[in-house]
Amino acid sequence: MLSEKEIYARLNEVFRDVFDDDGITVNAKTVADDIEDWDSMMHITLIGAVEDEFGVRFKMGEVSTMKNVGEMANIIASRAK
Amino acid sequence: MFYESEYNAYWQDAVFGNDQLDSFRPDLIFIHTSNRNITEMPDIKTTPSGADELLQSQTEHFTVMWEKLREKFGCVIIQNNFEMPLYRLLGNRDAYDHRGGVNFISRLNMKFYEYAQSHENFYINDINYLSASYGLEKWSAPLYWYMYKYALCTEAIPSLAFSVACIVKSVFGKNKKALALDLDNTLWGGVVGDDGVDNLQLGEETAVGQAYREFQLYLKKTRETGVMLTVCSKNDEENALAGLDHPDGLLRPKDFVCIKANWEPKDKNIADTAAELNILPESIVFIDDNPAERAIVSAQLPGVTVPEIGSVEDYVRTIDRSGFFEMTSFSEDDLKRNEMYIANAERAKQQASFENYEDYLLSLEMTAEIKDFEPVYLQRITQLTNKSNQFNLTTRRYTQPEIEEVYAGTDHIRLFGRLTDKFGDNGVVSVVISDQKGKEAHIDLWLMSCRVLKRDMEYAMLDVLVKQCRERGVESIFGYYYPTAKNKMVKELFRDFGFEKISEDSNGSTVWKLSVSNYENKCKVIKINGEE
Numbered sequence: 212m213l214s215e216k217e218i219y220a221r222l223n224e225v226f227r228d229v230f231d232d233d234g235i236t237v238n239a240k241t242v243a244d245d246i247e248d249w250d251s252m253m254h255i256t257l258i259g260a261v262e263d264e265f266g267v268r269f270k271m272g273e274v275s276t277m278k279n280v281g282e283m284a285n286i287i288a289s290r291a292k
Numbered sequence: 293m294f295y296e297s298e299y300n301a302y303w304q305d306a307v308f309g310n311d312q313l314d315s316f317r318p319d320l321i322f323i324h325t326s327n328r329n330i331t332e333m334p335d336i337k338t339t340p341s342g343a344d345e346l347l348q349s350q351t352e353h354f355t356v357m358w359e360k361l362r363e364k365f366g367c368v369i370i371q372n373n374f375e376m377p378l379y380r381l382l383g384n385r386d387a388y389d390h391r392g393g394v395n396f397i398s399r400l401n402m403k404f405y406e407y408a409q410s411h412e413n414f415y416i417n418d419i420n421y422l423s424a425s426y427g428l429e430k431w432s433a434p435l436y437w438y439m440y441k442y443a444l445c446t447e448a449i450p451s452l453a454f455s456v457a458c459i460v461k462s463v464f465g466k467n468k469k470a471l472a473l474d475l476d477n478t479l480w481g482g483v484v485g486d487d488g489v490d491n492l493q494l495g496e497e498t499a500v501g502q503a504y505r506e507f508q509l510y511l512k513k514t515r516e517t518g519v520m521l522t523v524c525s526k527n528d529e530e531n532a533l534a535g536l537d538h539p540d541g542l543l544r545p546k547d548f549v550c551i552k553a554n555w556e557p558k559d560k561n562i563a564d565t566a567a568e569l570n571i572l573p574e575s576i577v578f579i580d581d582n583p584a585e586r587a588i589v590s591a592q593l594p595g596v597t598v599p600e601i602g603s604v605e606d607y608v609r610t611i612d613r614s615g616f617f618e619m620t621s622f623s624e625d626d627l628k629r630n631e632m633y634i635a636n637a638e639r640a641k642q643q644a645s646f647e648n649y650e651d652y653l654l655s656l657e658m659t660a661e662i663k664d665f666e667p668v669y670l671q672r673i674t675q676l677t678n679k680s681n682q683f684n685l686t687t688r689r690y691t692q693p694e695i696e697e698v699y700a701g702t703d704h705i706r707l708f709g710r711l712t713d714k715f716g717d718n719g720v721v722s723v724v725i726s727d728q729k730g731k732e733a734h735i736d737l738w739l740m741s742c743r744v745l746k747r748d749m750e751y752a753m754l755d756v757l758v759k760q761c762r763e764r765g766v767e768s769i770f771g772y773y774y775p776t777a778k779n780k781m782v783k784e785l786f787r788d789f790g791f792e793k794i795s796e797d798s799n800g801s802t803v804w805k806l807s808v809s810n811y812e813n814k815c816k817v818i819k820i821n822g823e824e
Contacts (some may be wrong), residue, residue, distance in 0.1 A: 255440050268358075271435045 239281025326443035342391040366693035375423040410816035458615030464680030474580035475525040484535035495540030518626030559592035570742030635715035654819040681778040771804040
C-alpha cells in the first residue's frame, strides 16, 4: 500500500515533467484551471504519464468523473501496488 | 508547414472547399481515417447485392473526395486504409460472409487499392497492417475513442506517424540506396577465416543456419527491388568470396555491386564504396552484428545509417520495419539499378587500359536521346529532381504535378537525356528545364545523375539546349548556381560551358550568361538523337 505522501510526491514529479514546470506542486484540491497548460490535449498526455508511473489503468468512468487531483490520488491508492 | 482540418471536417473541406485550405495550397495531403469513418456497414438482413451497393456507396464517398482534391490541388494524397473491426458479429464467418464486418472492410480496402493502382500520386498508408503488427486489441482501445476521439491508442501514434513519414520520405526521393553488409555472423554464422567454409552456419540443416539463409533470401529480394548490395567485411578477400560461394548460400559475389573485404577500417571502406558508386554516405545503411564496428562507423561517418540489428532472427524485421526502402513508385531504372552499376564497374576497368580519355569515351560507343519531355518519363524526371544532389545547379525539387505542369506549359524548354553505351542503357540521367522569356532563356533546373559523370553528357545536353534555343529565337541563356552542402562539383560548370559570370552574391550564388550566336557544339564523343 502506497502512502498518501508518496503518491503526491510521485504525482508532483509526473506533473512537473508533463507540464515542464518545476514550480508545480499539486494537492488534493488542484484542478485543471490551476495549471496554465492543462488543456484537453495535455490531459491525455497527463493521464497516460500517471498510468505509466503507477502501473495502473484508469477506467473510462473514472477519467470522465475525476474532479481534482485528490480523486486521482484516491483511485491510485486503491489500486496501485 | 502544416494545415490541419478541424475535427472530422476533412470530407467537407475537400468536397466543398475551405478558404484557408485553398490558400494554403498543400504539396501533400494526408487523410487520417479509421473504420469509425465508415458510415454504413452491412447488417444481418443485407442481401449480397445490398452489400455490393453499400460497398459502392462507401467507396464513392471517398473517391468523390479524392477526385475533388486531385482536381483542386493536383498534389500527393496519402490515404489510410481501414483496420479490422473490433468485434465480429458472425465470429469467424465474419471474414467470408457478405454480411460480415471483416468481409466488408476487406472488400472496401480492395476498392481503395484499385484506386491506388490506377492513380498516380495516390498512396495508401496501410494501417490495416500496422494495427495487426501492433496488435489490434491494443491499437483500437475503445477508451481512447470514447474519451478522446482517438481512433488508436496514444502509444501507437508514433508507429502511425512513422509510417506516414516513410511514404513522404520516399515520395520526395529520400530512400536509402545501398546496404553495406558485414559477412561473418551477419550473412552467415561463424567466421569464415577461422572456421572454414564447410563449418559455417548457413542452410536448412540447423535452426541458426536457417535464420541466416532466410536473411540472405530477404536481401536477395531487396536487391531485386533496386537496392544495391555491397560487402564491408574484415576478411581476406579470398575467404570472403569463398564464403559467398557456400553451397547453401543464396547471395553470390555477382549479387554485390562492390565487395570490400580487407583489413582497413570499415568507415574508410564505406566512404570508398560511396565514392565508387557515386552516391552519398547518407544513402547507405550499414549492417553489422558487431556493436563496436557499428559504433566506429556511426562516429566516423555520421551520415551513414547504422541500425541496432539485434540477433540474426531479428535482422529481417529490423530492416523491414525501418522503412529505408519504402517503394512508393517503381521505375524501370529501379529494377535495373544493380546491373547498371555493375556495367559501370566494367567501364571503369576498361578505362584503365586507355592512354587517352577521349579515346576511352569514344570506345564506349555512346548514343544519347536528348528530347523534350515525354509522358512516359515524367515519373523518372520527378524522381531525379528529388534525389540528385551533387550534379544539380539549383537543387530545385519538383513534385510530379509540378513536372506535369511544366510539361503542359509552352514557355519551357525542357530536355531529358538518356544515355546508352556498349555496356548497357543508363536510362534517363539528365534533366534541364529552362524558362523562356522572349529572347532570354533562364535555366531553372540542370541536373545529372552521378552515374554518368565524366562522360561528356553535360556537353551533349548543352548542345541540344542551344540548338533548341536558336530554333525558338532565344539569344541569351542565363544560368544559375545556388550552392548547397553537396553541389560543389558544379560550382564552375557554367564557366566550363563558356558562360560569362555576371553576378555573385554573398552566399556564393552566381548568375551566368551565354550568347547563343557564336556557340559551337562541345560534345564530340556521343551520338545524339541518331544524328551523325
